[in-house]
Amino acid sequence: MPPGRRYRLRKDEIKQLAQEAGQRFGEAIASVIGGDVEILKRDDGASLIISGEKTIFFQRDGELFPTLRIVDLIKVKRVIIDMGAVPHVANGADVMSPGIVSADPDIKKGDIVAVVDERHGKTIALGLALVDAKEMKAPRGKAVKNIHHVGDQIWRALEKG
Structure with missing residues (x-):
């Protein structure tokens, strides 16, 4: 694990985390959050939010995001990109918009x-939509800001956890 301060959450904090995650990502996410949850600052x-030695979420600037480990288990809208991107x-x-094959409407x-590759259907990144779906397949411009991708520091922490 990367250096930092690690501590356990109390039961009320776990309940609050499960409620926030459930509101953002659907009620099915509650099954991913176990009884023993730790935070690694x-x-x-x-x-990093760790449950059962698996990093399931991360927080940045007070905002909660799923990791690539669980993104396929929850309801997250998808943007499919071509293999060149x-x-x-x-x-x-x-x-970038020209690399988008399709996006959830x-x-x-x-x-x-x-962000999913078109050939294998694998999630390779997690991002924030910069435009609505109808504007994503434009001839130019950015459509999604990359916040977590395969091979980044959070991904490397996932491999260890």
Whole structure:
């Protein structure tokens, strides 16, 4: 695990976390949050939320995000990108509109979205929608801000946990 301060949550804090996660990502997420939950406050400002030795969420600037480990288990809207965009997004680049093959039609600006490759259907990144779904397949511009991707520091923490 990366350096930082690690502590256990009290039962009332776990309940509050489960409620927040349930409101944001659907009630099914409650089954992912176990009875023993810890927070690892990292030096880079992010906090990893660990349940049963698995990093399930991270917090950045007070906002809760799922990790790539659980993003496929919960209801997160999807943006599908072409294979030419995959290496760039997997290296941390934002998703550009020309690389988008399709997007869930109910995506709104500010939504958390899973970025999925078109060939394998694997989630390679998690991002924030910068535009509504109908504007995503434009000929130019950024559509999704990359906040967590395969190979980043959070991903490396997932491999260890």
